[in-house]
Amino acid sequence: MDTRRLLRTPAVALAAAALFLSGCSSSDPDTGAGPGPGSNPGAAAVDQAALAKYYDQKLNWHACGASGFQCATMKAPLDYTKPNGTQIKLAVARKKATGPGKRLGSLLVNPGGPGGSAIQYLESYAGIGYPAQVRARYDMAAMDPRGVAGSEPVDCLTGKQMDAYTEVDQTPDDAAEVKDLTAAFKKFAQGCEAHSAKLLPHVSTVDAARDMDLFRAVLGDKKLSYVGASYGTFLGATYAGLFPKNTGRIVLDGAMDPSLSARQLNEQQTAGFETAFESFARDCVSGKQCPLGTKSVQDVEHRLHQFFDRLDRKPLPTGQSRELTESLATTGVIAALYDESAWPRLRQALRSALTGDGELLLALADSYYERDTDGHYSNLMYANAAVNCLDLPPAFTGPKQVEAALPSFEKASPVFGDGLAWASLSCTYWPTKATGTAHRIEAKGAAPIVVVGTTRDPATPYKWARSLASQLDSGRLLTYEGDGHTAYGRGSDCIDTAINTYLLDGTPPAKGKKCT
Structure with a gap:
């Protein structure tokens, strides 16, 4: 179970699980020489004049995917402090506004991760599933962040090696199991270094935010309009901190709190999964066929x-060569907590597992890791580690610190605390030193930024949204009182209307607005 700070929308997290049951042109990079107010203090100053060739580039768009979609390749410097050095190629895509109504420019979307493919999200959901009135007036656009999917993807392990990694016991009972777990983390990190050493120091969220500003200019937009979900909220907030004068209509749904350390993020996320599981448990015991009993949430x-x-003592058969281990089962349960519509599948999977068949829980875990039936993994987990381990110093320096922290994590979640505490050790062995630090983001001078929080969100606890909205100079908190991860487009007319109104006419939600 490697779930540390993997933050993405339910549409991405459960895609595989579902299978079983005219803006004005602006090429002027007038963004300042360094970080804006409240941006990451670790963001190095860059020579904006030297970046002009990137801001002035023209993209060669071509038809791709489903009807109406276009793809292109955008160039960016590998190292923004050396703009005349090595270049990298970033995959970008768009679907032009369909009308009627005046075009409002481009709307960039990101589903989170870090490591989720924004282009896949655009083609499978945002470009066809966002409200028609939004798609009518915006060119829907996406960029796979550097290191992700089509944009110079980070590579680490073979499929078989990744299978072994996901099966490692992450609730070690003795010194030998601790040694096995740390060896797995080290092997993962060594694989990433062996395959992607030149890229690893340059896949931070700050780097990706700078790429977003290039894309904004290349698309011809004076201001960036953006909907970021989950980790995409950190990316969007980082952009606003770096380029406050370039922010347009920004929505951050399922918000992260950039002021927290890795230890704090992991522990508070653990509590978030506990809150979500308790909600699932209450729903489960309210019926007559809950596979885990009908007495109480505690039961x-x-x-x-x-x-x-x-x-942990004896894995379950799954009808294939792989068995259902404790780590995989835990990941399968966590995967289903992202979206309450997956609760029936989780009950079914648990019912089957409790009678000796681990196939359905394994399928949920595979969906989380983006593993297909041929044993091939997307680069989601590789990019996730590469970005997380660069953005913040590791949560722990070694196993002894984890052992000391176990009571705190287990208090946060009696079910998931042990495993999530040990998972927090993974960045300890990363080959590239972190360049970012925990920091507040104020983005003074930015246009209104709508921050959306869900009260029982498993992956991004509600208090993170409250914190981010209070940090941002122009932040406006929109609350969804409900379950699941993120809120926009997930069934609340109140949430959707508030966000659509903001995107279409620029009016943010009223202060303190709450929706159900």
Whole structure:
């Protein structure tokens, strides 16, 4: 189970699980020589004049994917402090506004991760599933961040090596199991270094935000309009901190709190998954066929913990060569907590597993890791580690610190605390030193920024949204009182209307607005 700070929309997290059951032209990079107010203090100053050739580039758009979509390749410097050095190629895509109504420019989208493909998200959901009135007036656009999918992807392990990595026991019971776990983290990091050493120091969120400003200018937009979900909120907030004068209509849905350390993020996310599981458990016991019992939430938790303990001793068959281990089962449960519409699948998977068949829980875990039936993994987890480990110093310096922190994590979640505490050790062995630090983002001078928080969000706890909205000089908090990860386009007319109104006419939600 490697779930540390993997933050993405339910549409991305559960895609595989579902299978089983005219802006004005602006090429002037007038963005300042360094970080803007409240941006990451680790962001190095750059020579904006030297970047003019990137801001002035013209893209060669061509038809791709489904009807109406266009793709291109955009160039960016590998190292923004050396703009005349090595270049990298970034995959970008768009779907032109369909009308009627006056075109409002481009709307860039990002589904989170870090590591989620924005282009895949555009083609499979945002470009066809966003409200028609939004798609009518915006060119829907996406850029795979550097290191992700079509943009110089980070590579680390073979499919078989990744299988072994996901199966490693992440709730070690003795010194030998701790040694095995740390060896797995080290092998993962060494694989990334062996395959992607030149790229690893240059895939930070700051780098990706600078790429976004290039894309804004190349698209011909004076201002960036953007909807970022989950980790995409950190990317969007980082952009606003770096380029506050270039922000247009920005929506940050399922917000991260940039002021928290890796240890704080991981521990608070652990509590978020506990909140989400308790909500699932209440729903489960309200019926008559809950596979984990019908007495109480505490009884459901206790039975799940017992089930994980049994798997720790003896994994379950799945009808294939891979078995369902404790780590994979835990990941499968967590995957389903991202979206309450997946709760029936989770009940079905648990029912099957409790009768000896681990196939359905394994499928949920595979969806989380983006593993296909041929054993091929996307680069999601590789990019996720590369970005996370560069953005913040590691949560722990070694196993002894994890052991000392276990009571705190287990208090945050009796079910998931142990495993998520040990998962927080992964960046400890990363080959590239972190360039970012925890920091507040104020983005003084930015246009209104709408920050959306869900009260029982498993992956981005609601208090993160409150914190980010209070940090941003122009932040406006929009609250969804409900379950699941993120809120826009997930069934709340109140949320959708508020965000659509902001995107279409620029009016942010009223202060303190809450939706159900």
